[in-house]
Amino acid sequence: MPLLSLEGVTRSVELPDFSRLDILKGIDLDVEVGDHISIVGRSGSGKSTLLNLLGLIDNPTTGRIIFDGAPLEKLSGGKRDRKRGRDVGFIFQQFNLLAGRTALENVMTPLLYATGRQFWRRRVLAEEMLDRVGLSERMASMPDKLSGGEQQRVAIARALVRSPRLILADEPTGALDVETGATVMELLDNVAEQSGAALITITHDPNVAALARRHYRLDNGVLSRIDVKRMLATSLPEASL
Amino acid sequence: MTWWRKKSSERSAAVAAEESTVEATIEPSDEAASIGAVPSAADDLAIRPKYELAKPTKEPRGSLLSSIVGSVVEAWDEVRINRTRVLLSLVGIGVAVCALATVVGAGAVFGQAQTEQYEKSSGRPATLTGYPPFSMTTQQPVESAKYFELLDTLVERYQVSHSTAIRRGSASVQLLNGTQFTAVQGVNDKFGVMHRVDVAVGRWLTEEDGNRLAPAVVVNDNFYEQLGRPDLRTHPTIELKAENLTTAVIVGVLAPESYRPGLSLSMLDQPFRDLVGTKAASEGDITYEIWVPEEQAAQLTDLLNRDIAAVFGDDINPSINRNDYLAWGGPSPLEPLQWAIGGIAALILLLGALGLVNISLVTVKYRVREIGVRRAFGRRRVACSSP
Known part of the structure; x- marks a missing residue:
């Protein structure tokens, strides 16, 4: 059974002139446990909308989203929030670390919404996670005192500290230089692989997308399978997304 | 060699083998069928040890306690980090409450002083006043000593x-x-x-x-x-x-x-x-x-007048009347004061509420990204409305 299934999912919004804008059209996608998928697409292609659906934040206009065998529409708001907190980890392009809180406090934040041992041992777990991403020396540092790469590593630690089963990375290297981006992606890939979580990377960079096992392109709301590696190898014009 | 190419070259042979099976492009019409049976993902996952795959976790018991403690920790963090804003909010609320309490308190003191002033001059509610009545027949007042003696008796009878x-x-x-x-x-x-x-x-x-x-x-x-x-x-x-x-x-x-x-x-x-x-x-x-007690004033007035008439005859005017300031007729003399205090209190409440709404709106706008991030990590929607 797939961890996450999207069946004929569409998403549209009503514009001020009462016309409808179709952002996503008939998306079908199965995500297995431990999977690594990349989705590339230009700005405005619907990547963020798809991310919100994958992350159980928004509801589809039509179609079904099934997470862990449970249709999304059957989950109450509270259950969905709890499931999101427990099973989904988010990594953002701009890191979105909470200002005024240390790296350790940032990593502890998701554990505030956990229960049981995860909640009561949140400091230990956060310290272990930061140690795992190589930031054991920077635990007390504020986000504005960290480099971009370090901030993204904190964000990765924060996303993974609750051992999610699905990691959603939205342009994880978008705000980093090439070298730092490479390091961060390698770390994300390794940590995700070790934890056995499925990783979905949404990016406009085909080189980042190439690290995944399955590649998709989102174009005008339509998701289609592509082979990024072949495109990169043959330097097809499509590679410059 | 760029970093991603370097990384790609380091990937396992098994992965490389499955990658080669993927078509360069897949027509959208064939997509739905092909995604469900992706050879690369399935094959790759098949060779990974089972323990590496993330397992579903059950919600432990005691989530209510951790929710409460979590909310307190989060609120305390907010106070600690945004202490100036929180302090100003609290000061604003404190000042509004103080102003409200001061106005209401001062109004109550002034009102009580007014009330006491009225009670000094006209007696406390309900004060019944009796004058020796005039006889309609003789056109003379009845003998005051006899009248007062009768009232003394009646007061004793009615246990006033x-x-x-x-x-x-x-x-x-x-x-x-x-x-x-x-x-x-x-x-x-x-x-x-x-x-x-x-x-x-x-x-x-x-x-x-x-x-x-x-x-x-x-x-x-x-x-x-x-x-x-x-x-x-x-x-x-x-x-x-x-x-x-x-x-x-x-x-x-x-x-x-x-x-x-x-x-x-x-x-x-x-x-x-x-x-x-x-x-x-x-x-x-x-x-x-x-x-006499206010609620018994009317009944006692009737009883006393009836008893007086029984002694001095029916040709006298009723001589007992309620005469304290609350019986003067028309609106209560304290009503304008009460309206003024109520109006000022309402104005303070309105200003306080507007200030609070303003602070809340600014806070939400200021924290909208943070609220989004927290929601992404499992914070419930209702909890996001707290300051």
Whole structure:
């Protein structure tokens, strides 16, 4: 059974002139446990909308989203929030670390919404996670005192500290230089692989997308399978997304 | 070699093998069928040890306690990190509450002062006042002594605890600047409670004062001033002359009252009658006051008038009426004050609420990204509305 299934999912919004804008059209996608998928697409292609659906934040206009065998529409708001907190980890392009809180406090934040041992041992777990991403020396540092790469590593630690089963990375290297981006992606890939979580990377960079096992392109709301590696190898014009 | 190419080259042979099976491009029409049976993902996952795959976790028990503790920790963090904003919000709320409490408190104090002022002059609610009634047949008032005797009996019958006859007259008295006339009223000890008499020095009259050979008197502040403010511990006496001459002992001095500039003194009813004698004031200056519970005032008024009529005949006018300030008719004299205080309080509440809404809106706008991030990590929607 797939961890996450999207069946004929569409998403549209009503514009001020009462016309409808179709952002996503008939998306079908199965995500297995431990999977690594990349989705590339230009700005405005619907990547963020798809991310919100994958992350159980928004509801589809039509179609079904099934997470862990449970249709999304059957989950109450509270259950969905709890499931999101427990099973989904988010990594953002701009890191979105909470200002005024240390790296350790940032990593502890998701554990505030956990229960049981995860909640009561949140400091230990956060310290272990930061140690795992190589930031054991920077635990007390504020986000504005960290480099971009370090901030993204904190964000990765924060996303993974609750051992999610699905990691959603939205342009994880978008705000980093090439070298730092490479390091961060390698770390994300390794940590995700070790934890056995499925990783979905949404990016406009085909080189980042190439690290995944399955590649998709989102174009005008339509998701289609592509082979990024072949495109990169043959330097097809499509590679410059 | 760029980093991603380097990484790609390091990937396992198995992965590389499955990658080669993927078509360069897949037509959208074939997509749905092909995604469900992706060879690469399935193959790759098949070779990974089972323990590496993330397992579903069950929600542990005790989530309510951790939710509460989590909320407290989060709120404390917010206070700690945004202490200036939180402090200003709290100061704003505190100032609004203080302003509201001050206005309401000051209004209550002022209202109470007004109420007491009314009660001093007209008696406390509900005060029933009786005048010796006129007989329609004889066109003469009934005999006041008989009338008061009857009221004393009725008051006892209806178990009213506070009542007093009030007789008013005048007497001459020798003061520092010569002989002067002073208003004199004869009351009983209950009058002090019924009219909220405010004694500044000494005490009010008591029942035991009736046993004195030299009657006790309580004078007003003007009287005391013109007497040279003697120390009451020396039991100062005054000579009062009306129909008879009497020496009285001053036992108390009333608090200054700006609206009663003349001289006046109060004494018990019997010494008053001994002093004034037949020169007592006209029958119109003789009243009888009864302090009764408000809810029984109307019923007692009817009963007393019926009983008086039974004794003096049906040809007399009803002589008992409610006469305290709440019975004056029209809106309550305190109503304008209450409206003013209510209006100011409402204005303060409105300003406080607007300030709070403003702070909340600014806070939400300021924290909208943070709220989004927290929601992404599992914070419930309802919890995101807290400051």
